[in-house]
Amino acid sequence: MLRSVSMDEISNGKLYSSSDMVRADSLGCDGCHECCCHMGNSILLDPFDVYQMSQGLHVPAAALFNGQLQLTPVDGIVLPAIAMTSDKDQCSFLNEAGRCSIHMFRPGFCRLFPLGRVYDGTGFSYFLQTGQCKKEHLAKVKVRQWINIPELKRYEQFVCDWHYFLKDLAKASQGLSPELIKTLHSYILKVFYLTPYQDGSDFYDQFYMRLNDAKKLFL
DSSP states (O other), rough: OOSSSSSHHBSSSBBTTTTTTEEOOOOOOOOOOOBSSSSOOOBBBBBHHHHHHHHHHHOOOOOOOGGEEEEEEEEEEEEEEEEEEEETTTTBBBBBSSOTTTGGOOOOOHHHTTEEEOOOOSSSEEEETTTTTSOOOEEEEEEHHHHSSSHHHHHHHHHHHHHHHHHHHHHHHHTTHHHOOOOHHHHHHHIIIISSTTTOOOOOHHHHHHHHHHHHHOO
16 A cells, blocks of 8 residues: 655654564563554455465455455555454454454564565565554564564565556556456456465465466556
8 A cells, every 4th residue: 555654754764674673572462452443444465365364264265255354445456455343443353352363364464563564666675663553662573573474585575576566557557447447356356365275285376377367467
């Protein structure tokens, strides 16, 4: 999601790699879940996020759209996002105790917090969102340890390639008729999110096969 703010407004001005140390660790949330509330449609999901949720909850990806996920337009493309509950305006995956029920396979957006990503045209760096975590004293932790995801380099490449694909797609869709744009959005949702990824086969290999096909069609 494009943000029209300067880095000085939302960060300490420093950029980090996965090997750097950063003050991001709350050392336990102590029951606080403010970062999971009042988020609107900002917790956007990439294909790996939805794949992980589907695998972790043992349900088809389509079942997640029965209240827990929603579709939202982002920079010209319609994408899945976590839905907030109508009563408490909090993440639909929080349990009654206010704890994350999908913590082991939570989305990349949540894994990063209070970190964010800033893209430079070819890749991205991490930055610390200052004042976002309500805990006053955060401990230092290595970025890769904080994100805690297998095959981090492959994951980072996937995140980068997905981001720039969406950016190119949004640009290519400018001027298309409403009917063609609707077809494009349906294709992205079906091919990258709803069509199951085969168990026992590498997710990234399957994703890049779909990505290459999509690029031939739309870019």
